[in-house]
Amino acid sequence: xxxxxxxxxxxxxxxxxxxxxxxxxxxxxxxxxxxxxxxxxxxxxxxxxxxxxxxxxxxxxxxxxxxxxxxxxxxxxxxxxxxxxxxxxxxxxxxxxxxxxxxxxxxxxxxxxxxxxxxxxxxxxxxxxxxxxxxxxxxxxxxxxxxxxxxxxxxxxxxxxxxxxxxxxxxxxxx
Numbered sequence: 768x769x770x771x772x773x774x775x776x777x778x779x780x781x782x783x784x785x786x787x788x789x790x791x792x793x794x795x796x797x798x799x800x801x802x803x804x805x806x807x808x809x810x811x812x813x814x815x816x817x818x819x820x821x822x823x824x825x826x827x828x829x830x831x832x833x834x835x836x837x838x839x840x841x842x843x844x845x846x847x848x849x850x851x852x853x854x855x856x857x858x859x860x861x862x863x864x865x866x867x868x869x870x871x872x873x874x875x876x877x878x879x880x881x882x883x884x885x886x887x888x889x890x891x892x893x894x895x896x897x898x899x900x901x902x903x904x905x906x907x908x909x910x911x912x913x914x915x916x917x918x919x920x921x922x923x924x925x926x927x928x929x930x931x932x933x934x935x936x937x938x939x940x941x942x
Contacts, residue, residue, distance in 0.1 A: 770832040770840060770872055772879045778823050782831075785838045787815040789862055796865035799897035803923045818843060818860060830883065832863075832876050839864040840876045844883065855891040856884060877909050885938050892938065897921055898930040911936045 794802045832840030843859040896902040911934040919928040
Protein backbone atom coordinates (compact mmCIF):
# COMPACT_ATOMS: atom_id res chain seq x y z
CA UNK A 768 0.00 0.00 0.00
CA UNK A 769 1.29 3.44 -0.93
CA UNK A 770 1.81 6.10 1.67
CA UNK A 771 -0.20 9.28 1.77
CA UNK A 772 1.90 12.17 3.02
CA UNK A 773 0.74 15.20 4.97
CA UNK A 774 3.05 18.14 5.57
CA UNK A 775 2.34 20.04 8.77
CA UNK A 776 -0.73 18.09 9.91
CA UNK A 777 -2.88 19.58 12.65
CA UNK A 778 -1.07 18.58 15.85
CA UNK A 779 -4.14 17.43 17.74
CA UNK A 780 -3.74 15.67 21.09
CA UNK A 781 -4.64 12.44 19.28
CA UNK A 782 -1.89 12.88 16.67
CA UNK A 783 0.63 13.79 19.37
CA UNK A 784 -0.18 10.52 21.16
CA UNK A 785 0.07 8.57 17.89
CA UNK A 786 3.52 10.05 17.26
CA UNK A 787 4.65 9.20 20.81
CA UNK A 788 3.34 5.64 20.37
CA UNK A 789 5.15 5.33 17.03
CA UNK A 790 8.33 6.59 18.69
CA UNK A 791 8.02 3.92 21.40
CA UNK A 792 7.36 1.17 18.86
CA UNK A 793 10.29 2.22 16.67
CA UNK A 794 12.67 2.46 19.63
CA UNK A 795 11.60 -0.85 21.13
CA UNK A 796 12.12 -2.54 17.75
CA UNK A 797 15.74 -1.33 17.79
CA UNK A 798 15.32 1.99 16.01
CA UNK A 799 17.78 4.82 16.66
CA UNK A 800 15.56 7.83 17.38
CA UNK A 801 17.05 9.28 20.53
CA UNK A 802 16.39 6.50 23.03
CA UNK A 803 17.64 3.02 23.86
CA UNK A 804 15.15 0.18 24.22
CA UNK A 805 13.18 -0.58 26.21
CA UNK A 806 11.23 2.65 26.61
CA UNK A 807 7.72 3.57 27.63
CA UNK A 808 5.39 6.29 26.42
CA UNK A 809 6.00 8.13 29.71
CA UNK A 810 9.71 8.33 28.88
CA UNK A 811 9.21 9.37 25.27
CA UNK A 812 6.32 11.80 25.73
CA UNK A 813 8.37 14.76 27.15
CA UNK A 814 10.82 14.64 24.22
CA UNK A 815 7.97 14.17 21.74
CA UNK A 816 6.10 17.10 23.28
CA UNK A 817 9.14 19.36 23.03
CA UNK A 818 9.82 18.28 19.44
CA UNK A 819 6.21 18.79 18.38
CA UNK A 820 5.98 22.15 20.19
CA UNK A 821 8.88 23.34 18.00
CA UNK A 822 6.89 22.22 14.98
CA UNK A 823 3.70 23.90 16.21
CA UNK A 824 5.50 27.14 17.08
CA UNK A 825 7.67 27.04 13.94
CA UNK A 826 9.99 27.05 12.14
CA UNK A 827 10.31 23.23 12.10
CA UNK A 828 8.00 21.19 9.84
CA UNK A 829 6.46 17.76 10.36
CA UNK A 830 6.00 15.25 7.58
CA UNK A 831 3.58 12.42 8.39
CA UNK A 832 3.01 9.30 6.32
CA UNK A 833 -0.22 7.35 6.48
CA UNK A 834 -1.08 3.87 5.31
CA UNK A 835 -4.82 4.20 4.97
CA UNK A 836 -5.72 6.13 8.10
CA UNK A 837 -2.88 4.72 10.22
CA UNK A 838 0.16 6.86 10.97
CA UNK A 839 3.17 4.75 10.01
CA UNK A 840 5.97 7.24 9.32
CA UNK A 841 7.16 10.66 10.43
CA UNK A 842 10.12 12.95 10.25
CA UNK A 843 10.89 16.50 11.26
CA UNK A 844 12.40 18.97 8.80
CA UNK A 845 14.31 21.10 11.28
CA UNK A 846 15.36 24.67 10.65
CA UNK A 847 18.95 25.48 11.63
CA UNK A 848 17.96 28.70 13.40
CA UNK A 849 21.03 30.47 12.05
CA UNK A 850 20.99 32.95 9.20
CA UNK A 851 24.06 31.51 7.46
CA UNK A 852 22.41 28.07 7.25
CA UNK A 853 19.04 28.96 5.76
CA UNK A 854 19.85 27.09 2.54
CA UNK A 855 19.71 23.60 4.12
CA UNK A 856 17.76 21.66 6.74
CA UNK A 857 18.29 18.77 9.15
CA UNK A 858 16.01 15.75 9.05
CA UNK A 859 15.29 14.53 12.57
CA UNK A 860 13.28 11.76 14.19
CA UNK A 861 13.01 9.75 10.97
CA UNK A 862 10.66 6.89 11.89
CA UNK A 863 8.80 4.13 10.08
CA UNK A 864 6.62 1.74 12.07
CA UNK A 865 8.38 -1.63 12.42
CA UNK A 866 5.27 -3.52 11.24
CA UNK A 867 5.51 -1.76 7.87
CA UNK A 868 9.24 -1.93 7.27
CA UNK A 869 10.41 -3.65 4.13
CA UNK A 870 7.67 -2.04 2.03
CA UNK A 871 9.72 0.93 0.84
CA UNK A 872 8.10 3.37 3.28
CA UNK A 873 11.43 4.67 4.57
CA UNK A 874 12.67 5.47 1.08
CA UNK A 875 9.30 7.01 0.17
CA UNK A 876 9.39 9.18 3.32
CA UNK A 877 12.89 10.39 2.52
CA UNK A 878 12.02 11.07 -1.13
CA UNK A 879 9.00 13.11 -0.06
CA UNK A 880 11.21 15.13 2.31
CA UNK A 881 13.61 15.68 -0.59
CA UNK A 882 10.74 16.81 -2.84
CA UNK A 883 9.51 19.25 -0.19
CA UNK A 884 13.01 20.61 0.44
CA UNK A 885 13.56 21.13 -3.28
CA UNK A 886 10.23 22.94 -3.47
CA UNK A 887 11.41 25.24 -0.70
CA UNK A 888 14.49 26.07 -2.76
CA UNK A 889 16.88 24.36 -0.36
CA UNK A 890 20.35 23.29 -1.47
CA UNK A 891 20.84 20.29 0.83
CA UNK A 892 19.56 18.00 3.56
CA UNK A 893 21.50 16.62 6.52
CA UNK A 894 20.77 13.66 8.77
CA UNK A 895 22.74 12.09 11.61
CA UNK A 896 22.86 8.34 12.04
CA UNK A 897 23.75 6.06 14.95
CA UNK A 898 26.59 3.76 13.88
CA UNK A 899 26.32 0.02 14.32
CA UNK A 900 22.86 -0.46 12.81
CA UNK A 901 23.63 -0.25 9.09
CA UNK A 902 21.51 2.88 8.70
CA UNK A 903 24.28 4.62 6.80
CA UNK A 904 23.86 2.04 4.00
CA UNK A 905 20.17 2.93 3.73
CA UNK A 906 20.95 6.63 3.38
CA UNK A 907 23.79 5.99 0.93
CA UNK A 908 21.36 4.10 -1.33
CA UNK A 909 19.25 7.27 -1.34
CA UNK A 910 22.18 9.41 -2.47
CA UNK A 911 23.40 10.68 0.89
CA UNK A 912 27.13 10.70 1.48
CA UNK A 913 29.02 10.44 4.72
CA UNK A 914 30.66 13.78 5.48
CA UNK A 915 32.06 12.97 8.89
CA UNK A 916 31.82 11.14 12.17
CA UNK A 917 31.78 12.15 15.77
CA UNK A 918 33.67 9.28 17.39
CA UNK A 919 32.00 7.68 20.42
CA UNK A 920 29.56 10.61 20.53
CA UNK A 921 26.60 8.45 21.56
CA UNK A 922 26.79 6.66 24.90
CA UNK A 923 24.05 4.05 24.88
CA UNK A 924 25.32 2.48 28.10
CA UNK A 925 28.54 2.58 30.14
CA UNK A 926 29.94 -0.17 27.90
CA UNK A 927 28.37 0.79 24.54
CA UNK A 928 29.41 3.95 22.73
CA UNK A 929 28.75 4.58 19.05
CA UNK A 930 29.92 7.03 16.45
CA UNK A 931 27.43 9.55 15.17
CA UNK A 932 27.61 9.54 11.38
CA UNK A 933 26.93 12.80 9.55
CA UNK A 934 25.16 12.30 6.19
CA UNK A 935 24.53 14.93 3.50
CA UNK A 936 22.43 15.11 0.36
CA UNK A 937 22.95 17.86 -2.21
CA UNK A 938 19.62 18.74 -3.82
CA UNK A 939 19.25 19.53 -7.50
CA UNK A 940 19.30 23.22 -8.24
CA UNK A 941 16.52 24.79 -10.25
CA UNK A 942 17.51 26.09 -13.71
